[in-house]
Amino acid sequence: MAVYTQLGPEQVSTFLAHYDAGELVALKGIAEGVENSNYFVETTKSRFILTLYENRVDPADLPFFYALLKHLHEAGCKVPRFIPDKKGEWLQNLAGRPACLIEFLQGVSVTQPTSAQARATGVALGQMHAALTDFALQRPNSLGLSSWRKLAGQCTNAGLDGIKDGLAARIEAECDYLERHWPENLPLRAIHADLFPDNVLMLGDRVTGLIDFYFACTDALGYDLAVTHSAWCFASDGSRFHPELSRNLLGGYDSAHGIDAPTRAALPIFCRGACLRFLLTRCYDWINTPANALVTRKDPLAFLRRLDFYCDDANISELMGQLGNAFEAG
Numbered sequence: 001m002a003v004y005t006q007l008g009p010e011q012v013s014t015f016l017a018h019y020d021a022g023e024l025v026a027l028k029g030i031a032e033g034v035e036n037s038n039y040f041v042e043t044t045k046s047r048f049i050l051t052l053y054e055n056r057v058d059p060a061d062l063p064f065f066y067a068l069l070k071h072l073h074e075a076g077c078k079v080p081r082f083i084p085d086k087k088g089e090w091l092q093n094l095a096g097r098p099a100c101l102i103e104f105l106q107g108v109s110v111t112q113p114t115s116a117q118a119r120a121t122g123v124a125l126g127q128m129h130a131a132l133t134d135f136a137l138q139r140p141n142s143l144g145l146s147s148w149r150k151l152a153g154q155c156t157n158a159g160l161d162g163i164k165d166g167l168a169a170r171i172e173a174e175c176d177y178l179e180r181h182w183p184e185n186l187p188l189r190a191i192h193a194d195l196f197p198d199n200v201l202m203l204g205d206r207v208t209g210l211i212d213f214y215f216a217c218t219d220a221l222g223y224d225l226a227v228t229h230s231a232w233c234f235a236s237d238g239s240r241f242h243p244e245l246s247r248n249l250l251g252g253y254d255s256a257h258g259i260d261a262p263t264r265a266a267l268p269i270f271c272r273g274a275c276l277r278f279l280l281t282r283c284y285d286w287i288n289t290p291a292n293a294l295v296t297r298k299d300p301l302a303f304l305r306r307l308d309f310y311c312d313d314a315n316i317s318e319l320m321g322q323l324g325n326a327f328e329a330g
């Protein structure tokens with residue numbers, strides 16, 4: 001459940017009066033999500049999402065997210081727009097929080113993707129990367145390689161080993177490995193960095209919206225592809241790899257953007273990095289979320305299982321074979 005800040009209809013009606021958005025007809029807190037408080041708002045004119053930014057989003061980053069979504073929308077990508085008020089302001093303060101009214105997009109996020117849906121997501125990711133070629137603003141990846149040791153330290157060895165015996169040592173060894181092998185000199189661009197199934201809205205096999213850009217940052221395109229691969233191509237608990245989803249996701253991405261040779265070579269390391277990033281943030285949340293919090297903690301070990309998969313040479317050969325096919329077909 002992600003409604004950290006409670007709002008009443010009177011407050012939202014007063015807020016809406018600043019907009020040319022009609023009168024409030026319905027207001028519902030949205031259970032999904034982890035980071036921010038989100039409300040579904042229906043008015044006499046349209047439907048909207050009202051987001052209140054909670055502690056993990058730095059308000060100083062909001063202009064980057066605003067510019068990114070504007071750029072993508074103007075390039076024809078299916079992303080929601082920030083709605084300006086009557087004075088042209090898109091950023092407000094509500095209940096003591098930075099708040100924005102956002103375009104509502106139709107669609108649902110899938111929990112058990114089909115091959116066609118994985119392909120459509122690969123295409124949408126590739127189109128997004130192509131559209132961001134000329135996006136100039138930058139935001140360093142605050143959850144990138146250089147943050148992982150610190151994050152592990154904040155979890156403490158006892159905390160990590162409490163989740164699984166030996167986890168602290170495993171994470172330290174993985175940090176060592178990734179620091180030694182992380183690809184250098186690949187171009188850095190704006191990426192989504194969290195394109196999990198819950199951040200892709202779909203109607204049938206069609207992508208109707210890419211949402212939740214609040215981890216978007218400047219990093220390697222291959223890392224974004226790796227995050228998406230790790231999120232889409234496994235059973236949600238990480239216990240099984242789905243090769244058909246992988247083939248289709250990579251094929252879809254390749255058809256829309258292409259996968260150059262340096263990115264292809266870097267993908268196995270990026271996949272390990274993506275797993276470590278989500279393993280660590282999930283461990284941090286697991287350890288630090290109070291038992292009575294309204295938010296559902298996500299299982300860290302689902303990303304340890306994925307990490308195990310990407311550390312196995314036979315699995316990497318299979319993945320490289322799929323990439324080779326996408327590469328040759330492209």
Ligand SMILES: Nc1ncnc2c1ncn2[C@@H]1O[C@H](COP(=O)(O)OP(=O)(O)O)[C@@H](O)[C@H]1O
Binds near residue numbers: 035211212213
């Ligand atoms: N623009 C949108 N259109 C339709 N639904 C949305 C939109 N933005 C968010 N949602 C809904 O709200 C949920 C939570 O949003 P999300 O941005 O993922 O929250 P958080 O940043 O807290 O993780 C999504 O799973 C989706 O159901």
Ligand SMILES: N[C@@H](CCOP(=O)(O)O)C(=O)O
Binds near residue numbers: 033034194198281298
């Ligand atoms: N995708 C991350 C958590 C971030 O949550 P989101 O709802 O903002 O995507 C994970 O699964 O660990």
